[in-house]
Amino acid sequence: MKKTSGHSSEPAAEWTVRPSDHDEYPEAARVVGEALLAPSTVEENLPHLRPLMDESGYDRVLVALDGDEVVGSVNSFGFEMTMPGGPRPVAGVTGVGVWPTHRRRGVLSALMRHQLRDLRERGESLAALWASEGAIYGRFGYGAASMEAELTIARPHTALVPDAPRDPALTVHLLGADAAREQVVEVFQRVFPTQVGRFRRSDVWWDRVLRDTPDARGGHGPLKVALVTDADGPQGYALYRTRPEIGPAGWNSELRVQEMVAATPAARVALYDHVCNRDLIATVVVDNTAVDDPLWTLLADRQRISAVPRTVLWMRLVDVPAALAERSYAAPVDTVVEISDRYAPWNAGRWRIKADGDDAGVEATDAAADLSMDVSHLGAAFLGRHTLTAQAAAGVVAEHTPGAADRLDAALRLPHAPLCGVVF
Incomplete structure (x- = not known):
């Protein structure tokens, strides 16, 4: 080389x-x-x-x-x-x-x-990464495919909407990480297959997520677990830390949620009720949220949310036909895309994507291309949140057949935004 x-x-x-x-x-x-x-x-x-x-x-x-x-x-x-x-x-x-x-x-x-x-x-057939610098990985065929946000709400603006689903059968327990680990893992294992972007965590990865040494606390206190249960077992959890602070005007403490996972809407509401109503807390920060997190709907005054978005997963199609054939599609599509790929030349060429729901086929073709793009732009659209239509409007994707980008976007669409939540 x-x-x-x-x-x-x-x-x-x-x-x-x-x-x-x-x-x-x-x-x-x-x-x-x-x-x-x-x-x-x-x-x-x-x-x-x-x-x-x-x-x-x-x-x-x-x-x-x-x-x-x-x-x-x-x-x-x-x-x-x-x-x-x-x-x-x-x-x-x-x-x-x-x-x-x-x-x-x-x-x-x-x-x-x-x-x-x-x-x-x-x-x-697929690779994913978190980028330390956004200008590096596009030239290697990675596309910025998902975003997450840090949400901040100041008290007393943390009230939820009156019709938020609350289940009296749910109980919230406050535990240490070691005591709650088994139940936390159980909830995550149930939810992870439904959340695009999550990866299955081994014991070693759980050790990392739940690590509570002083250097892992970032100036906050010990890791706490709010665990929601009912008669059927654990239904959700929030991992969080607090940082006590008092000034001339009184308490100015922060509660920072590291991760929140819920199996039901009512369990999520119970968790938000808990973290948003701790005594002596002036600011609640919820880190690592999907851009369509339910808090945007649940908070009574959503304009009180201060959001800091950041690009998270960059996706790379290592094997274009295999990656496209393995995913599901939200709408029928039959289109030809021409891919350029400087670093993986086996991907270069024209590919016909013919899909209907979970049944997809991708094969090389000599037919005229409906769309032309670098593999990085297809990676950016792969998780269904950043559209090819927007990239065509920016001039980095060429649309040869009118409406082709919009039709492929409709097929690639996901009902919920991706969420990874853990830097790897």
């Missing part, structure tokens, strides 16, 4: 990219930590990273070498993630970094090309 000089005056040469192993992993982690300006050392982070890597497998870590020196790395977790149509294998790309002295010399390009081939050989 050629390394190009970019902004460097050094001549082009060949980068060596290969899988890593258990013993070399600290060097890969050191590169990524330095690239991402990690506040702690590799030695401090390894106790938290090793369990994830021991489970995932070190062969998924790729390193780029300059002689014997590790100068770049990329990793992926083999997730079972809920996609349109249900849970299926998705590569959770993570641990991407290049040593600062080797930037803009083709290291990342070499790593990305190698990883895409590797993922394809593993049979993973």
Whole structure:
């Protein structure tokens, strides 16, 4: 793989990219930590990273070498993630970094090309990542496919609408993370297959989500669990922390919800009633919410919500026909899309998508294209929230047949916004 000089005056040469192993992993982690300006050392982070890597497998870590020196790395977790149509294998790309002295010399390009081939050989037709910088991954075929929001409400504006569904059979318990873990996992396992963007969590991932060490608290107090139950068992939970603060005008404390998962609307209302009505709390922050979170409907005065949106999942079609054939479609569609793909040339060409509900077929064709686009723009539309119609209006998707983008958007549409909730 050629390394190009970019902004460097050094001549082009060949980068060596290969899988890593258990013993070399600290060097890969050191590169990524330095690239991402990690506040702690590799030695401090390894106790938290090793369990994830021991489970995932070190062969998924790729390193780029300059002689014997590790100068770049990329990793992926083999997730079972809920996609349109249900849970299926998705590569959770993570641990991407290049040593600062080797930037803009083709290291990342070499790593990305190698990883895409590797993922394809593993049979993973989709990859997803959280981006540290939004300008990086579009050129590698990733599209910004979903957003989440942090919602903030100041007391006394946290009242819910009078007709919010409240079930007297529900009880809210306040527990520690260890005491509630079994019930929390039970609720999540029930809900995750219905929420596009969630991935199945192993015990190791639950250890990470529920970690309650001082460095995980971010200046807040211990992790608390509001657990909603009825006669049939747990129906929902909220993980949250509080930060007490008192000033000249009185209490100015914050309650920050890390995650809220509910199996029923009434369970969600019970959770919102709990977190919005804690004594001495001046501000409630609900992090990691879908952009269509029910709180927008449930809050009596929705204009009191201050929302900070952020791009979350970037989606990459590793194998275009396989990824399109595996998903479900909300409306019948029969269209031809022409795909360009610089980093995965096996995707380039014209593909006929013929789908009706859960039954879809995708095959190569010589027919005229209704739409033409880079694979990144199809990735951005894959989760059904960012439309091809909007991308056509921006001029980055070419529509050759009038209405083709709108018809494919209708087929790709999802009834609810995606939600991942955990940075990987």
